[in-house]
Amino acid sequence: ARVEQSAQDIATLREQSQGIVADTARMVRHVGLVRYNPFGDTGGDYSFALALADATGRGVVLCSLHGRTSTRLYARPLENWVSSSPLSEEEQEAVRIAREGDAPTR
Secondary structure (H helix, E strand, C coil): CHHHHHHHHHHHHHHHHHHHHHHHHCCCCEEEEEEECCCCCCCCCCEEEEEEECCCCCEEEEEEEECCCCEEEEEEEEECCECCCCCCHHHHHHHHHHHHCCCCCC
């Protein structure tokens, strides 16, 4: 009876662990951040591009452009590491960092 109970426990644990693996594949696992100064008159790297993606490259690229009088925030979708919207050089770099896990080159 104990052997049978242990086999059932193992089957339950296997099922739970497969569910955890499936869930983690959909969580944000890849992050890439690039800070930069898009305008010469702001005096700092207050703008940024941030890529957030799951294991399959599905996620979002957030881009904040900080100017002297305003800040704008843009969100672009990611699917398989590619966006349906054109990405700036900084956004592309953020996606590359998220995908490859490298430190920023800037």
